[in-house]
Amino acid sequence: MSLQNKQTELDETQPDRLACALLIIGILIVCQVVLYRIISYIVGIWRQPYILLLIFLGGIGIVYGLFRTVRGGSVTKQFVKATLIKMRNGAIAGSAIAFVVLQIAQVSANHDSWYNWFNAVIPSLIIDIPGALFFGISTGGIGGLILGNIWKNNKVAFVGGAIAGVITSFLFILNYIRSL
Numbered sequence: 001m002s003l004q005n006k007q008t009e010l011d012e013t014q015p016d017r018l019a020c021a022l023l024i025i026g027i028l029i030v031c032q033v034v035l036y037r038i039i040s041y042i043v044g045i046w047r048q049p050y051i052l053l054l055i056f057l058g059g060i061g062i063v064y065g066l067f068r069t070v071r072g073g074s075v076t077k078q079f080v081k082a083t084l085i086k087m088r089n090g091a092i093a094g095s096a097i098a099f100v101v102l103q104i105a106q107v108s109a110n111h112d113s114w115y116n117w118f119n120a121v122i123p124s125l126i127i128d129i130p131g132a133l134f135f136g137i138s139t140g141g142i143g144g145l146i147l148g149n150i151w152k153n154n155k156v157a158f159v160g161g162a163i164a165g166v167i168t169s170f171l172f173i174l175n176y177i178r179s180l
Contacts, residue, residue: 090144
């Protein structure tokens with residue numbers, strides 16, 4: 001019996017998925033809370049009692065995930081890096097598409113004259129940029145991550161993020177119109 005033909009337990013190392021999950025969840029929580037705070041500051045909502053608690057919990061997730069990733073093996077580091085790349089690609093595509101959808105909705109609402117359209121450009125950009133980032137990072141990042149893990153292709157992460165960004169921003173617009 002040869003020992004070279006036997007596989008050892010070290011050959012079948014698995015990435016630390018808990019570290020990756022906590023890192024991703026922590027990043028999403030902190031980004032969303034910061035963007036929500038920016039949007040609420042622009043709109044004028046001042047009372048938000050649980051914002052500091054959410055930032056604290058997201059920070060704990062980031063620190064714990066980074067600690068376990070740094071102390072983990074090369075398989076864990078590679079898994080976390082691939083996951084963050086897929087999430088980044090989805091977030092970029094989701095933010096871009098959500099920004100386009102929000103701008104189209106703004107332009108279509110101000111179709112009376114060029115004067116109304118021009119006066120609404122700057123206020124629209126002030127709200128639409130953080131709003132597009134809000135939709136893009138949360139749903140676009142997760143959509144790119146899910147679709148990228150299913151099809152194992154970096155280009156598919158862009159498609160997943162774009163689909164999720166369009167869906168959430170369109171649903172937001174429909175909900176806003178219904179509430180009027």
